[in-house]
Amino acid sequence: MPRPSNTEERRQQIVSGLLRVMSERGYERASVNEIAKAAGLSPGLVHYHFSDKQEILLVLVRQLAARARERVAKRFERLGADDARGRIDAFLDAFLATGADADTSAVAGWVTISAEAIRQPEVRAAYEQVVRADLEQLEALVAVLVGKRKARALAAGLFAAVQGYFVLSASSPGLVPAGSAANTVKHMAAGLLDTSAAREGA
Amino acid sequence: MPRPSNTEERRQQIVSGLLRVMSERGYERASVNEIAKAAGLSPGLVHYHFSDKQEILLVLVRQLAARARERVAKRFERLGADDARGRIDAFLDAFLATGADADTSAVAGWVTISAEAIRQPEVRAAYEQVVRADLEQLEALVAVLVGKRKARALAAGLFAAVQGYFVLSASSPGLVPAGSAANTVKHMAAGLLDTSAAREGA
Amino acid sequence: MPRPSNTEERRQQIVSGLLRVMSERGYERASVNEIAKAAGLSPGLVHYHFSDKQEILLVLVRQLAARARERVAKRFERLGADDARGRIDAFLDAFLATGADADTSAVAGWVTISAEAIRQPEVRAAYEQVVRADLEQLEALVAVLVGKRKARALAAGLFAAVQGYFVLSASSPGLVPAGSAANTVKHMAAGLLDTSAAREGA
Amino acid sequence: MPRPSNTEERRQQIVSGLLRVMSERGYERASVNEIAKAAGLSPGLVHYHFSDKQEILLVLVRQLAARARERVAKRFERLGADDARGRIDAFLDAFLATGADADTSAVAGWVTISAEAIRQPEVRAAYEQVVRADLEQLEALVAVLVGKRKARALAAGLFAAVQGYFVLSASSPGLVPAGSAANTVKHMAAGLLDTSAAREGA
DNA sequence: GATGAATGAGAATTCATTCAT
DNA sequence: CATGAATGAATTCTCATTCAT
Numbered sequence: 001m002p003r004p005s006n007t008e009e010r011r012q013q014i015v016s017g018l019l020r021v022m023s024e025r026g027y028e029r030a031s032v033n034e035i036a037k038a039a040g041l042s043p044g045l046v047h048y049h050f051s052d053k054q055e056i057l058l059v060l061v062r063q064l065a066a067r068a069r070e071r072v073a074k075r076f077e078r079l080g081a082d083d084a085r086g087r088i089d090a091f092l093d094a095f096l097a098t099g100a101d102a103d104t105s106a107v108a109g110w111v112t113i114s115a116e117a118i119r120q121p122e123v124r125a126a127y128e129q130v131v132r133a134d135l136e137q138l139e140a141l142v143a144v145l146v147g148k149r150k151a152r153a154l155a156a157g158l159f160a161a162v163q164g165y166f167v168l169s170a171s172s173p174g175l176v177p178a179g180s181a182a183n184t185v186k187h188m189a190a191g192l193l194d195t196s197a198a199r200e201g202a
Numbered sequence: 203m204p205r206p207s208n209t210e211e212r213r214q215q216i217v218s219g220l221l222r223v224m225s226e227r228g229y230e231r232a233s234v235n236e237i238a239k240a241a242g243l244s245p246g247l248v249h250y251h252f253s254d255k256q257e258i259l260l261v262l263v264r265q266l267a268a269r270a271r272e273r274v275a276k277r278f279e280r281l282g283a284d285d286a287r288g289r290i291d292a293f294l295d296a297f298l299a300t301g302a303d304a305d306t307s308a309v310a311g312w313v314t315i316s317a318e319a320i321r322q323p324e325v326r327a328a329y330e331q332v333v334r335a336d337l338e339q340l341e342a343l344v345a346v347l348v349g350k351r352k353a354r355a356l357a358a359g360l361f362a363a364v365q366g367y368f369v370l371s372a373s374s375p376g377l378v379p380a381g382s383a384a385n386t387v388k389h390m391a392a393g394l395l396d397t398s399a400a401r402e403g404a
Numbered sequence: 405m406p407r408p409s410n411t412e413e414r415r416q417q418i419v420s421g422l423l424r425v426m427s428e429r430g431y432e433r434a435s436v437n438e439i440a441k442a443a444g445l446s447p448g449l450v451h452y453h454f455s456d457k458q459e460i461l462l463v464l465v466r467q468l469a470a471r472a473r474e475r476v477a478k479r480f481e482r483l484g485a486d487d488a489r490g491r492i493d494a495f496l497d498a499f500l501a502t503g504a505d506a507d508t509s510a511v512a513g514w515v516t517i518s519a520e521a522i523r524q525p526e527v528r529a530a531y532e533q534v535v536r537a538d539l540e541q542l543e544a545l546v547a548v549l550v551g552k553r554k555a556r557a558l559a560a561g562l563f564a565a566v567q568g569y570f571v572l573s574a575s576s577p578g579l580v581p582a583g584s585a586a587n588t589v590k591h592m593a594a595g596l597l598d599t600s601a602a603r604e605g606a
Numbered sequence: 607m608p609r610p611s612n613t614e615e616r617r618q619q620i621v622s623g624l625l626r627v628m629s630e631r632g633y634e635r636a637s638v639n640e641i642a643k644a645a646g647l648s649p650g651l652v653h654y655h656f657s658d659k660q661e662i663l664l665v666l667v668r669q670l671a672a673r674a675r676e677r678v679a680k681r682f683e684r685l686g687a688d689d690a691r692g693r694i695d696a697f698l699d700a701f702l703a704t705g706a707d708a709d710t711s712a713v714a715g716w717v718t719i720s721a722e723a724i725r726q727p728e729v730r731a732a733y734e735q736v737v738r739a740d741l742e743q744l745e746a747l748v749a750v751l752v753g754k755r756k757a758r759a760l761a762a763g764l765f766a767a768v769q770g771y772f773v774l775s776a777s778s779p780g781l782v783p784a785g786s787a788a789n790t791v792k793h794m795a796a797g798l799l800d801t802s803a804a805r806e807g808a
Numbered sequence: 809g810a811t812g813a814a815t816g817a818g819a820a821t822t823c824a825t826t827c828a829t
Numbered sequence: 830c831a832t833g834a835a836t837g838a839a840t841t842c843t844c845a846t847t848c849a850t
Contacts, residue, residue, distance in 0.1 A: 006834080026321050028230035032820060044836055047821060108320050115317035117373040118310050119228050128374045135377055156370070156378045157386035161359060164366030168358070171319040172330045175337055176358045184359035184394075191393015192386075208809085233844055244811050249846065251809095410830085430725050432634035435823055446832050451825065453830095512724050519721035521777040522714050523632050532778045539781055560774070560782045561767060561790035568770030572762070575723040576734045579741060580762045588763035588798075595797015596790075611812080638841060650815055653842060 011049050013039040015063060018056045023105035027057065027116050058126045061113055064106055065130035068095060072137070084144035085193070088158075089186050091138055095162045096182035104170075111170045114163070135159055145193045154192050161185045213251050215241040217265060220258045225307035229259065229318050260328045263315055266308055267332035270297060274339070286346040287395070290360075291388050293340055297364045298384040306372075313372045316365070337361055347395045356394050363387045415453050417443040419467060422460045427509035431461065431520050462530045465517055468510055469534035472499060476541070488548040489597070492562075493590050495542055499566045500586040508574075515574045518567070539563055549597045558596050565589045617655050619645040621669060624662045629711035633663065633722050664732045667719055670712055671736035674701060678743070690750040691799070694764075695792050697744055701768045702788040710776075717776045720769070741765055751799045760798050767791045 017039030021030040032053060036043040050056050075090035117127035135155055142158075143151035165181040219241030223232040234255055238245040252258050277292035319329035337357055344360075345353035367383040421443030425434040436457055440447040454460050479494035521531035539559055546562075547555035569585040623645030627636040638659060642649040656662050681696035723733035741761055748764075749757035771787040 010834085024321065026230070026317065028228070028819095029321075031818080033818095042836055044821095044823085044838090045834075048834070048836095051821095053820070111320060111369075112317050114369050114373045115228070115314050118313060119226065119231075124373065128377065131370070131374050132377055153379045153382040153386050154389075156382065157363060157390060160366030160370055160378070160383070160386075161363040161390070162366065163369045164362030164364065167313075167316050167365045167369060168333070168362055171316045171326065172333050175330065175334055176362070177355045180355040180358065181362070184355050184362075187356075187394055187397075188359060188363070188390045191397055192389055195389075195393055212809090231843095234846080235844075245846090246811055246813095246848085247809075255845065414830090428725065430634070430721070432632070433725075433822095436825080437823080447825090448827085448832055448834095449830075457824070515724060515773075516721050518773050518777045519632065519718050522717060523630065523635075528777065532781065535774070535778050536781055557783045557786040557790050558793075560786065561794060564770030564774055564782070564787070564790075565763060565767040565794070566770065567773045568766030568768065571717075571720050571769045571773060572737070572766055575720045575730065576737050579734065579738055580766070581759045584759040584762065585766070588759050588766075591760075591798055592763060592767070592794045595800070596793055598797070613813085616813085637839080639839095648815055650817090650842095650844085651813075654813070654815095657842095659841070 007049060010039075010041065010045065011059070013041060014046055014049060015056055015059050017041075018060055019064075019105055019109045022060075022112055023108035027112050054120065054122060057113070057116065057123060060109065061123065061126040061130060064110055064113070065134070067106070068134070071095075084141050088138070088141050088145075088189055088193070091141065092158065092162065092185045092189065093182050096165060096185060107166050108170045111167050114167075131159075142193065157192065158185060158189055161188060209251060212243065212247065213261070215243060216248055216251060217258055217262050219243075220262055221266075221307060221311045224262075224314055225310035229314055256322065256324060259315070259318065259325060262311065263325065263328040263332060266312055266315070267336070269308070270336070273297075286343050290340070290343050290347075290391055290395070293343065294360065294364065294387045294391065295384050298367060298387060309368050310372045313369050316369075333361075344395065359394065360387060360391055363390060411453060414445065414449065415463070417445060418450055418453060418460055419463050421445075422464055423468075423509060423513045426464075426516055427512035431516055458524065458526060461517070461520065461527060464513065465527065465530040465534060468514055468517070469538070471510070472538070475499075488545050492542070492545050492549075492593055492597070495545065496562065496566065496589045496593065497586050500569055500589060511570050512574045515571050518571075535563075546597065561596065562589060562593055565592060613655060616645075616647065616651065617665070619647060620652055620655060620662055621665050623647075624666055625670075625711055625715045628666075628718055629714035633718055660726065660728060663719070663722065663729060666715065667729065667732045667736060670716055670719070671740070673712070674740070677701075690747050694744070694747050694751075694795055694799070697747065698764065698768065698791045698795065699788050702771060702791060713772050714776045717773050720773075737765075748799065763798065764791060764795055767794060 014035060017035040017037075018030060020038045021034045025034070030053075032046050033043050035053075035056070036046050039046075046056075050059075071094040072091055075094050076087060079086045079090060113123065113127060117124040138159055139151045139155035142155045146154060162185060165176065165185070168176050169181070216237060219237040219239075220232060222240045223236045227236070232255075234248050235245050237255075237258070238248050241248075248258075252261075273296040274293055277296050278289060281288045281292060315325065315329060319326040340361055341353045341357035344357045348356060364387060367378065367387070370378050371383070418439060421439040421441075422434060424442045425438045429438070434457075436450050437447050439457075439460070440450050443450075450460075454463075475498040476495055479498050480491060483490045483494060517527065517531060521528040542563055543555045543559035546559045550558060566589060569580065569589070572580050573585070620641060623641040623643075624636060626644045627640045631640075636659075638652050639649050641659075641662070642652050645652075652662075656665075677700040678697055681700050682693060685692045685696060719729065719733060723730040744765055745757045745761035748761045752760060768791060771782065771791070774782050775787070
């Protein structure tokens, strides 16, 4: 009679431990020992559940992305299926209203991940996959208003603004007026989409 | 007759070495040995010219910022002193026209620095200082058009978009339509500032 | 009614697992986890049936030796009890005809065991015991032809050649002409024993 | 004025340290720390002079082989260039007279290397290269007496006997009559080559 | 100024073994 | 008998920094 498996719970503890330590010390300096300590586990157990440190990071990438998607989905539920403008705002709110201001360590973690994606091919692959999915979702919403031709660039611009707020709020909190991020990006969206839509329509 | 000091040249070589190695391997994995090799110098000499690795990074932060300021200033020369809109576009072009598309390693280096700024207090201080200076410059330009009250938030939004393009182009090149960054942010600026200015003026 | 013991079967699975893994990775790198996996069992069970990793190795030593003895005995059955020359050839064939050419992993395992015997006293003891038994058997056969005085050294020489073929075929397959081992050692035996016997007889 | 390089001396110390420790504990259990201790150096220095543990082993393989070649060459000096039989005996003496009996740790090291060559591709490559060179040298000598057709197999047989003596003397000293190795293999050679030569000539 | 050898403190990772179930 | 989670020591390797020359 084997002991009931608690692997998923343990893996989750470890992933959370990585996020906690990483947001305080960066990925490289997040030693497996400290991750284990933060998770309340022994160091050896980390490598029992994960083949290496990078694998923990990859799970974290997907987990943070999944959380964001859930926030988006939850906001979408309250909106009509054809309210493209409302959905764009909801998308931006989902990322910035609770992302940049609220969950400091998730934002710090995400920015750290972005930087790691520059050189670690597997991290980059995971990062690109989730970014591509988000971008495509936003692009589809934008396309309703301005047409497919311009949608990709405009969506990228809005998404860049979101990512930029993450960076600035993690690296230089205090420089960005508190609570302004979501509103400002929604204004940007309005400016981009209304004038574009107008011109497009003309 | 003492030999003429080549300290400044050596320091520059080392800083450039750090940028090169860092853009390929990140800051933590940029070992002093590799920095020295990239600089064509011996490892020992690095510590003759810099007290520690972090000091090289701090110089690099200021150097990358100075280059950006120069690009801005050069573009300003061609514009009238009262052409606020032109100056905003010039500012954004200075960062994105040559920044995101051209100098890959500088962009990768800058994104890496942003992430390091999250935890290393001295890096954060240097980073914040240059970001604050840039932001204040942009804010002043924006204030001409929309008034001081809203300028900070709007400038922060535009600057966030710039930083976000850096991140995306470094971590996920290919997801952002090539060459679209500068134009999209200028459109954002137009949307933000024209509607704001209009409402402000009304 | 207790369930019927499958201990022997399990032990055999584990020993075979060790041989398989060891022939691919060596003894030290043959982790208990991999041995268990190769045996289709759980890691914990390995230590239920064996007190430690070395004990598995000791059983393997005796098992490989027993297999060789069986091959020798089987070949002896076809020969007259007084055909000393035939028996020597049969002995050599038993080791080399199927040993060096056929069962790659057994040969690799045996060579690995030889090396482990250099430092692990218990492995050495088991190894020496089986080597001594083989040597004494061969020595007795040789003694019939050349007398006791020279038998030990000549038997050792032939046995050394056998062991050497094992090493070469495991470490550098391709350097030894395929299929030549048994014949060459039988020629060696002929040369050694006939000239010795002649001189002895003279 | 840099400190004069002592790299070669250090590398030699480390290689000797590996041989010493390896002959007592095997390759896997020869920890870098102990190698360093045996070499009288700090652990970090080992990795300054060698990229990894395996590189030390590769140098050792070539060094042990070079020593054997030198012993062969020294013995050849005393012989006429056309004395093929004398040269074969000299070759065998060079390996066995001082090899198996005298330099215990070199023999133990070599046997250990043979076993490592089974799985580590780079070790195998280095091992095969030196074995091939030795074999070809012996084959050329043998070919003078028995013709090219049979030379390879006979040379391999004699070389196998040499390697087998190494294994037995390292793993089971006491089972081989002391001092008998060289003579026995020379008798084997005589038996093989004289009967072969006779038949060849007939 | 310059060199590159040297140090020693971590870092990730592996693994035999134990043990609760 | 059986499972597989858990432990903690050991190991290889990296690296900023120092220092003799």
